[in-house]
Every structure is written in C-alpha cells, then in structure tokens.
Amino acid sequence: MSGTTTGIQGKGSKGRRGKGEELMVPRAEFDSYYGRPVIKAPSWKDRDIAGYFFTGGLAGAGSVLAAGAQLTGRPTMAKALKISSLAAISLSTAALINDLGRPSRFVNMLRVCKPTSPMSVGSWLLAGYGPMAGAAAASAVTGWLPRAGAAATGAAAVLGPAVTTYTAVLAADTAVPAWHGAHRELPYLFAASAIAAAAGMALVVSPTRETGPARCAAVLAAAADKAAASAAERRLGMVAETYRSGKAGKLMRCAQALTVAGAATAGLLGGRSRPAAVAGGLALLTGSALTRFGVFHAGMASAEDPKYTVEPQRERRRERAAETGSRGRSHTRPHPHS
Structure with a gap:
C-alpha cells in the first residue's frame, strides 16, 4: 500500500505534547501499488464454477422434492426429479473436475477428510450423494429393487440440503469480499435459489395434476431469494x-x-x-442459474478492485476504535456522588 499519513504540530497543539499531537493535514487517500488488487482472485472459470x-x-433440492413426491403419491414427478438430479450432479462433478x-x-481430495475444510467436506458429500442419486434414478427407471430404490431416495434427500448449500460455504471461506462478507446470508440465498430451480424443473417435467x-415451493423460494439477497x-x-453494477x-x-x-x-x-407451468418452470430455472453466475461475477469484481478489500477493513477498525473509546470514557466518568 502506498501513501503515508503525516502529522504536523500547529499552534493549536501547543502544550499538548504529553497528550499526543493534533493532525493538521487530512489522511492520505488509499491507493494500492500501481492500482493492483490487494488479494488474488480465485483462478476459477465462470462456466465451470458458477455452473457447478x-x-x-439443482441436484440436492431436486432430491428433496423427489422424496416428497414419492411419499405423497406423485410417481411421475418423483421419477422425473430423480433422473434430473442424477443428470445435474453428474454435470456438477464434471464441471468441478474440469476446473481442477x-x-x-x-x-486425491478423498484421501483425507478435514471437517474444517469446505472443499474436503464437499468432495465427500459429492462422493456420498452421487451413488445414492444414481441408485434412486436407476430403480425408478427400471422398476428393479424398489425397496433399495426407496432407501436410496431417502438417503439422497437427507444429503440434498448439504449438497445444495455447501458451495456457498466454500465461496464464503475465501478472502473474496463480496462472498466472505455475506457468509451468513449466502447459504440461504443458494438454498432459496436451488429450491426455485428444483420447483421449476418439476413444473417442466411433471403433469399439471402433480405440481401443486x-x-x-416456487412462490416461497422466490420470496426467500429476494429476502436473502437484500x-x-x-x-x-x-x-x-459489486452486486448492483457491471456484469454481476x-x-x-x-x-x-x-x-x-x-x-x-x-x-x-x-x-x-x-404451457404456463412450463414457461414458469423455465423462468425459474434460468433465474436460478443467473443468480449463481451473478454471485460469481460479483465476487470476482470485488477481488479485482482493492477498495473493496481495504475500505471495509478501515471501517471495521474505526468502529472498534470508537467502541474502545466509548468504553474508556464510561469507565473514567466520575461518580455523581463523589
């Protein structure tokens, strides 16, 4: 970081040497070295990682809806969502491997299991969820081993929410300001967006009588998506x-x-x-995909501009200093009866 702050003692500071000198010039504006980013942006491709x-x-939320459809007597929806979840998780894994x-x-990531590493946990989630989604879809298509298929459907539904949201934790665990700063809200945004996508898929591939x-879910997910983003x-x-300007x-x-x-x-x-159900479903699927790409590009924009790294840090430091000063003044205030 270039630029230093200089203090000059003027007439107004005479007699205050023991208490610190008064700044007579404003603090220098922040400017990074040749305008270069302070942090290194992840070397991720939007097609691979945002698609991932x-x-x-879509896969994780689809498995949850598929289990619900099976339990409530909606066989066509259940079968279609099991197939779409298997296809989606296959594409997700392929995108991850392509980026790697x-x-x-x-x-190699499966050689160890580190609960403190979102990437390690995510790798194991994919390794556990994928076979369950595959077994559920295979049983639904062939009609073989219905009990095993039902068990696989339940297991995929249990792992589904974690598969849906762990990518938000993975992104927030980086130093990228637009992701890390929203580490509390990002999993909720990803979950709402995924439910909207799964509901959209159900509307596209299921008969109208089964889509209640x-x-x-689509209406609730849209409301939750807006609330989490705000x-x-x-x-x-x-x-x-970074979420309101540029490509994002x-x-x-x-x-x-x-x-x-x-x-x-x-x-x-x-x-x-x-036709309205299909149109609504396609809009939900597209909106969910664009949300993930928007979040991705917002993160990259925040990493590339140094002000989004430094200015929030300065603001937090000023707030901590003000808090400390306020506590200090309250402790040194004389007692009214002294």
Missing part, C-alpha cells in the same frame, strides 16, 4: 456495489425478474395451464 454451483443446487484439470485431483407442491447487500455495505448487476437483476415472474406464473396459472 447451479447444477449442484485432472480427474485424479478429485480422487412445486408451485407452492439481507446480504445490507450486510456488505459498500461492497454490495445485470445478471442479478435479470435473475430476480425471472424468478419473480416464474413464481407468479406458476402460482397463478400453472395449476390450470400446462
């Missing part, structure tokens, strides 16, 4: 600019518009019109 975020969420460069690197729960922006402060801003605005439009179409017309 989206397809993993070699399949052996994914296998999916339509309800809460994340409030917490991020100035860093939230366009993606997030389109995502919210499509998610709301898809949920409204599904909720109002999806129960009576098959």
